[in-house]
Amino acid sequence: MTSEGQRSGGGRWLRLHSPNVRVCHWINVIACVYLFLSGVHIFLDFPELYWGHTGYQGHPAIFKLSDWGLSWDEAGVLGNRMWGRNYHFTFAWVFLINGLVYAGWNLARGHFRRNMLPRRTELTRRHLWAELCEHLRWPRRTHESTHRYGTLQKLSYMLLIFVYVPLMVLTGIAQSPGITAAVPQLLDMFGGRQTARSLHTFGTVLLVLFVVVHLLEVAAAGVVNRVRSMFTGNLRVPEGES
Template sequence: MPTFFPLWVVITHFLNLFFLLLLARSGLEVLSAFPKLYWHDDCPPGREWARFSKKMYGADSRRMWSSLDEEESWSPLIALPGRKNLGLGRHWHFLTVQFWILTGIVYVVLVFVTGYWHYLIPTHWSIVPDSIRAVGTYLHFQIPAKIPGQPFEPAQKLAYFLVIFVLAPFQIATGAAMSPSVLARFPRYGKLFGGKQGARSLHFLGLCAFGVFTVVHVFMVIVHGVPDEFTKIVLADPGGNRTFALALGLAGLFAVLLFHVIISWFSLRYRRRTQRLLGWVVDPFEKAISRAFRSRQRWRRSDISPYHRVNGYPPTDDDYERMAATGFADYRLAVGGLVTRPVTLSLTQLRDLGTQRQIVKHNCIQGWTAVAEWGGVPLSALMDHVGVAPEARHVVFYAMDDKGLTEGEGRYGYFYGTIPLHLAGNPQTILALDMNGAPLPVAHGAPVRLRIETQLGFKMVKWITAIEFVVDTADIGMGMGGWREDQQFYANAAGI
């Protein structure tokens, strides 16, 4: 039989603690952007099964509201980094999950290579009644006997098996089921969890399960004797120096705490640097996901959501309101940049390029979802019409809403967004002119909005006034590839 506490178990145990705390805190930052949990992807206001906010908004509210109004500002003591920094929270989450999965893979490989699996994987159903009896023994304030020849009693062994081989993969699976690119390419996968909202709820419950396990695990260490347990798991030597093991273990925990204090401070103090540093690792993965998957969504009319949330408020200037009052008869879309034939198109001329309809699921970066039918012009048809130059690499969409007026919170400037050219040619990338069989409503981006069904909603620019084809986006705005990327430190790729 293998050694009870080999060094590789000690190392991966510490790394797991380190990464799980990062995942939990950054996950809470993501949750704070939409602190409500649903079991159905329609997300009807007031029908959530869990709400971590005192704010209440209804579908029949007399006052116009945006999903941004539902966002909470949670303390950096619990969320990473806290204070309404969804973009940075996502960066930390997706950076950490890659290393957590890598640690798990190394651990599982070593478990089977070394034969350590004998201590973790039950080989008979008797482990269930044996575990129940072990829990009963604990409840009688006694310590149950270990399984002969093994380091754990039955309840410990079953708990470790469930956490390592069931709960951890479950968290990875539900996490993948929240990716818009994955859901668009494999719609049936999301249905395994009841849709994105089901996956989101289950993912949160999985976090709670990890929390409960951690509390119980720490309590069991205390019950079994802190010096002895620290000696085993810190030094990988049951006979080692207890004082040294305790000091080293506490020093390790203090180092983890200090690290979290530092990264929370750094993330809030140097948000652009944090965006760039974490993006260096996270962005390639996001871009690969975005490039690899194309949407294959084909929802039914019966799937259309009764209520579709809105993120952001429409333009407030007089020119826009005059256009809206006349049904946008005077609207013109300017298309230029690296094209052979720059054009200015009315809505009628835009429709003449050919239209298509698609019933798809909208995935907001905050976490909410809704299904709607969108009708409009394939962006590829517009590209063929204007003749995009070979050197063009990106498409820029300029909007009519001045965020300094419609959003505030210290942010400013007209909204814009960019996408790489390969996304523009996807079959379900369209300039939407209609929604659910009617002209596009003002709240949802009239007269023209972008739809890219493998991306998060913030990439789907509303109230578009102009489109430009460019080589690079570094000299546009603050150079990060979009208004949310500039002002809220989001990642430019939005496939996760």
């Protein structure tokens, strides 16, 4: 992941992100923003969630937006399922192809195995607890903002990439009458189309939380330096830091 670059000023530059990671990251940002906005549009056009194979107005719901102060009609004015569907499926393809390129490339290059797979010694309860305590300390110790992934970071990225994303794709296509005709196992996997739709929506909320934490972490580690490194690949390490 890192190689030492030239020294400049009062510090040195570390080669942090490969071109593949940088390009895929920003394409992913665009795709996720569109997926989120278009998903909200689709949801607002039918702002209730159900469990099982069926769900419609009048059917017992597990979530109703009207319980939260936004009536069906008000939501309908805000949402637009046509715009939502067109852009959701378009950027689902962008997201999927970009994700496969990213995952395939970095599996082949060993990036996941080398830098993101937690080592056995990192997975002990004591180590994880110590790292969590250290991580939540404020103000942060400077040596924490280094160029290596922490165990918690490794775990969240691995879960995100290899568990969360596949589940979001599967709960998405489990709602399609065309795909479930050919692959009915998708319906059984989640216990019904409406369950898949609800999980897909809850997953969206989880992703928003992830992005909030992700942005807070970037802020804590130095916005300019970190965002710049996602464009140029290089992270500036001040004098005296490892």
